[in-house]
Amino acid sequence: MLRTERLCAGYAGGIVLHEVTLDVAAGAVQAVVGRNGAGKSTLVHAVAGLVRPCGGRIEVDGVHVAGRQPHRIARCGVGLVPQGRRVFSRLTVAEHLALAAVPWRAATPTGEGWTVARVLELLPRLAARLRHRGDQLSGGEQQMLAIARALLGQPRVLLLDEPCEGLAPGLAARVRDLVGTLARTGLAVLLVEQQLQHAVEIADRIAVLEYGRVVYDRPADEARAEPGRLAAMLSVAAVAELPAPRPVPGSGPVPRT
Numbered sequence: 001m002l003r004t005e006r007l008c009a010g011y012a013g014g015i016v017l018h019e020v021t022l023d024v025a026a027g028a029v030q031a032v033v034g035r036n037g038a039g040k041s042t043l044v045h046a047v048a049g050l051v052r053p054c055g056g057r058i059e060v061d062g063v064h065v066a067g068r069q070p071h072r073i074a075r076c077g078v079g080l081v082p083q084g085r086r087v088f089s090r091l092t093v094a095e096h097l098a099l100a101a102v103p104w105r106a107a108t109p110t111g112e113g114w115t116v117a118r119v120l121e122l123l124p125r126l127a128a129r130l131r132h133r134g135d136q137l138s139g140g141e142q143q144m145l146a147i148a149r150a151l152l153g154q155p156r157v158l159l160l161d162e163p164c165e166g167l168a169p170g171l172a173a174r175v176r177d178l179v180g181t182l183a184r185t186g187l188a189v190l191l192v193e194q195q196l197q198h199a200v201e202i203a204d205r206i207a208v209l210e211y212g213r214v215v216y217d218r219p220a221d222e223a224r225a226e227p228g229r230l231a232a233m234l235s236v237a238a239v240a241e242l243p244a245p246r247p248v249p250g251s252g253p254v255p256r257t
């Protein structure tokens, strides 16, 4: 669904991403972990069109999108949940959702488009906050709103830049559950995470970015079997073992978050 091939991107100060090749299948979560400044946000921004690539390819469902304007890439089915949520402090939840809704866009992989009603069914907490302004929401509610906004763009590829950053552990776990649930609707999810432990709970594959290069990219099961190697790559304290995948219901009703 999403493929970056030898993708290079950077800023006036120099190249940050060096020949990054990743494949994210529909229904799968590809986590990208790395230290501060490794280039994780640059990767997400390059895919979304916010940073112009200087080499390589970005394909969404086989269509080469690198270099297109962000709104055109969004129309190709790429949704971004940016780092720090970026909700508007003066707009209400209802106003955010109304602005984000694009019902004319192609349906999601399951054939069902995301409507405001469907999003609120998935995120009932937002339904109870419709009249609240962005600056009246908790961090977790803002994150839910940022995800809701991205879903209303009818993405087939969802880019999440550190969605659990700054959230209390319980809320962060709920966001991770939600990400797993969304992947199981058929979305291809590219999840940028600093916390290795968080990434392995929901990822199908784990890649490590080091100085803008992919130095590791394996199925999550293999990554879980070699926690020491990953910890060394990320220069984090040795982890005795990594958590098992979170059980995400594959069938039955969508859990409420």
Ligand SMILES: Nc1ncnc2c1ncn2[C@@H]1O[C@H](COP(=O)(O)OP(=O)(O)OP(=O)(O)O)[C@@H](O)[C@H]1O
Binding pocket: 011, 012, 013, 016, 034, 035, 036, 037, 038, 039, 040, 041, 042, 043, 194
């Ligand atoms: N707008 C920008 N202009 C110039 N340089 C930038 C810009 N944004 C990021 N950089 C630089 O690019 C490099 C990679 O930054 P990036 O934000 O992609 O890393 P990251 O892995 O997401 O880090 P973090 O985990 O701290 O968010 C850093 O050296 C950073 O200073």
